[in-house]
Amino acid sequence: MKNFISDSKGYYGEYGGAYIPEMLRHNVKELGDIYFDLINSDGFQKEYRNLLKNYAGRPSPLYFAPRLSEYYKANIYLKREDLNHTGSHKINNTLGQILLAKYMGKKRIIAETGAGQHGVATATVCALFGLECIVYMGEVDIERQQPNVKRMEMLGAKVVPAKSGSRTLKDATNEALRDWIANPEDTFYIIGSVVGPHPYPDLVAYFQSIISSELKEQLVEQNGDENPDYIIACVGGGSNAAGIFYHYIDNHKVKLIGVEAAGKGVNTDLNAASIKNGHRGVIHGSMTYLMQDDDGQIIEPYSISAGLDYPGVGPLHAWLNDSGKAKYIEATDQQALDAAYRCARLEGIIPALESAHAIAALDIMSFNTNDVIVINISGRGDKDMAAYIDSLKYLNNYE
């Protein structure tokens, strides 16, 4: 069996695999047996590339940010995933997975969502392909992300509240898995990040890898060299980071930096820094780092950014961290808000709160003058206006 990055059983070093009950094995194996050849088939590639270009609006621009560059005394480029259709990188993955569903003859699509970005991207592609769409969303997240709930409903999806556990993203994922156990024949589960049992981490990373394949060409065109000094991305589950790191993994000229959510601080109980504060274990079918107590119970994380508010991290990142192939740092809520305002005021770009964590690395790390730095702007900030309005007091710092 062939995979993109993981080994034949879906492991990245010691991480990954498929720790799933027998009830899910058939579904997961059915997908695992065919995804690699299917994705690499001419028909699939033709259809996928066409949708990325003409529906999602790719390639996304690589934008040299002159005022941020001047402010930080470095050469800063922004990879504009926020300009994709539906407003984030999530569409790269949902277009790929809906095609897998179509080729496999599945009629019913399920998904989990936290902030609603993946839910919207899934509802969008289901409308496009005329497939039934059920999105599981924590009851708490439904409350705080109403606009995205309404977007999904307008697109024809059914949003089902996850009422178990802490009623957030991890519980929405549990509910989606339970749905899949109960509906194994006709249902395709579109997972939103590089998490879950093999083959999901591998195939989601592949669908997001379009980001770094474009980046290489764009950097050659704009800077004469495909290798920047740094590539920086935020990491919750880690799909946008996986995508922008993908073609640079094992390229020793480029430093890969993932930014986790430190919430109120990495030394408080309120953070979502799974690599920094987690321990090795199994969540949603994958061996990885996760936030858990001494008894192995999963701890509910916290971040101002709903998209980073996940207690685990993709196994790819656990492996990149342990092997030193990428470095992971943390940004607090406050640092992310500061970064969002700076980006808005200096470049006229309001980033998603998730992406703001990546921008915050500019304040947290030190760089050499003229270092070439690429930051993945994974999504736009429209969905986060309520949080930004709450923090308007920071405006004073910039006026």
Add this chain to the structure above:
Amino acid sequence: MNRIDSLFQNKKAQILSVYFTAGYPELEDTMKIIETLDKSGADMIEIGMPFSDPVADGPVIQESSKIALGNGMNLDLLFKQIKTLRQKTQIPVILMGYINPVFRMGMEIFLNKCQHAGIDGLILPDLPAEEYEEHFKSLFEERGINNILLITPQTSDTRILEIDNLSRGFIYVVSNYATTGGQSDFSSNQLSYFRRIKNLNLKNPLMIGFGISDKKKFNTVCEYAAGGIVGTSFIQALNEQGKIEKKVGEFVQKFKEVL
């Protein structure tokens, strides 16, 4: 001899296995429930180790796990509670739960504690058969602990034979496409699935679980398997008013009555 193995050697039909969640309804109920189940005539006991994210369970067992964790249940405490298990009863006892708390403790330490407490078998649904075979099989066998694997309506005959080779004690036949609990009556598809498994003549005995809510359904599964596993409806019975001993006794009695 492992108590599960001797049970199936001595009794070939109408085996009643009862599941409950450790720490539910009250933290200190564990031994009381075990002893009463034994006295009332249950044949085997599955103790659920509560987990924060029980993906394979329906709402009733999810809720019991949440309450048990809220009561303060954890693996260390459970092993303390069942320290005197084998002074009190010789009924076969299985621990059932998700793999993360076990990995957190360390598989070898966990197995040692199981052996010490007199646990006869483990059901760890999200430890895949392949992982078990490659990494843990010898650790289980050295300690005389049976690993009980699951099959579902979607498990192919080839895989069932592999699972039969890897299993010790019995095979847990999941009755349907569903999480634990639910369902009104067995469909014809389910019955033909039970028949198919029965006709494979596996070396391990079969126990059918998930959705065995009453005596009638228990009797049906007993036509195809050595017995049935009851969980959700027992948790619901525990949730009712009254003394544990009375509730447990009456529940088991219902399954023992000759219809």
